Amino acid sequence: MFAYTMRRLLMLIPVLIGMTLITFSIVHLIPGNPAQVILGETATAEAMQNLEESMGLNEPYAVQYFIYVQDLLQGDLGTSLRSKAEIAKEIWPYIAATFELTFFAMLFAIFIGVNAGIISAWKQNSWFDFLAMLFALIGVSMPVFWLALMEQWIFAQELSWFPATGRQDNRDPMEPITYFFVIDSILHMDFTRVITTLKHLVLPSIALGTIPMAIIARMTRSSMLEVMKSDYIRTVKAKGSGQFLVIYKHALKNAFIPVLTVIGLQTGVLLGGAILTETIFSWPGIGSYVYQAINYRDYPVIQSGILVVAFIFVIINLVVDLMYKFIDPRISY
């Protein structure tokens, strides 16, 4: 396991180099001169030259890239053009917001999806199977923004069960520590706040988690059905074991390998592409952060945002690979 982990970590190096090469070239692919973009149309030639020099834009690309990577390694993501703040510091609350939302959305998706898939496979062709798969079909084909708006209308506006937007009650904000608000409210030992924070998470988590839930349910079902036909399941039955042991020990573990792939992919998608949901729920996540930056042509922020999202993708991939190895002893590359 250790050697495998080490090998997988080494394999990350070329991926990371590729990633930084791409984010590095973004700046140089933006039409026009970066200095011009920063200073605006009316800038004087002299001002532009000064800026180019101070930013090192006159250096050869190789040198610029080297400096860029050196900065990254020291945790320096550059400075936002708009707020003039250090991006590495500024970006964290947004990342935390996205992480927290993704975590709860995936928790919802995995818990419901996997269990619905198991029961559907177990009771194949029953009314439960039929209804669950119908819902899954509706789930994957429903536009997220529509679901989000319906949730807000029914559960926030009409029933007032959950708040419609935001991460916390803005009239009574809390002193952030980690910026994971659930953790922070626990650290503050403020349990009414824990409840409010969780309540804020319900609607966006469901909106965001519905598509992954539907995909996971369908994948679990088909994978379970496949595994249930296998010889080793017949062996377990021939030993005299009951349904529970067959399904939850042997079938589920074997069926989980392809489900894990889907979970990893979907987590990546949520972390990187939830701009629409974040906007509807006024959720200050990484998606909205980058979206604003695009509007302001704040390219260091765009660059860093893309880099962070890509990095998270890579890390999720790594975690999934390590989990494969943990589940399946046959994997040995």
Place this chain on the structure above:
Amino acid sequence: MPETILELNELHTHFFTDNGEIPAVDGVSLSVNKGEVVGIVGESGCGKSVTSLSIMQLIPQPPGKIVSGEINFKGENLANSSNKRMKQIRGNEISMIFQEPMTSLDPLFTIGNQLREAIQLHNKMSKKEASDRALDMLEMVGIPRPKEVLSEYPHQLSGGMRQRVMIAMAMSCDPEILIADEPTTALDVTIQAQILDLMKKLNQEKDTAIMLITHDLGVVAEICDRVVVMYSGQVVEEGTTREILKDPKHPYSQGLIKSLPKIHEREQKLYSIPGTVPKPKMGVKGCRFAQRCPMAFERCFQEDPELYPLENNRRSRCFLYDDAKREVTENANADIRS
């Protein structure tokens, strides 16, 4: 009179598919005595596996279903047994091993885990006790370095070793009867012989009855006391191994034995029964073997032959042995000899 522990009586197991009802097991009657090794032989598709899975109540359902008949195990009809009762019997009183040792063990759990599971399902034992028992079982089936193997995964073992593990697992609760569905077919010849030797040894030492399914008459000659020949979902002949190999009565058995390669005779070409096994169908009239039978006569296409009793507890499903038509038999036998 030897004690009968398993007796199938007119067992019918059918599959209900989109292409209609398939009578895969079409009225099978046979019995296994205590400590006996009974071979079930027949070409591919004749219903051997379905028969054995029916006994275990492990027919995939749907599409399969035991339509009628009895499975009497020590005086209890398993065909009507509850699922709860079957769980107690499977792996404990009746065990089964399968053709594919490569895929019959769960790839994600260690050998030790899977052996312990079988042991603990039927015995109140701590993990430690079950592990000791598992180790004993691995030693008994002749696995080298059994201690290490306990913590290894199936993919680390060869096919022959995995089949030994399967046997260890099947024997771990001292069953009355072991059903082995082509246990050596997927293995190479030397390993085959070792596995057969092991089964013979367990049969003698533990007095476990074995129902050995195979299409290899060589395997039958090696270890079986008695043979049941199946054709198209039915038993067509039954008798002791020695008698059936020496003097097969049913034309199908005669064909099977004729197609065995012989060591002393240098035959240029191996004999094979002309035609192929017909797919089992509902409402077939006449002898199932009639289309391929060299001795078929008119009656064979019109009526269903019964299992006619012969001397020495033999039975044969062929009109040639119908007492009412004894003279036909005599003539036919004269034909065979000539």
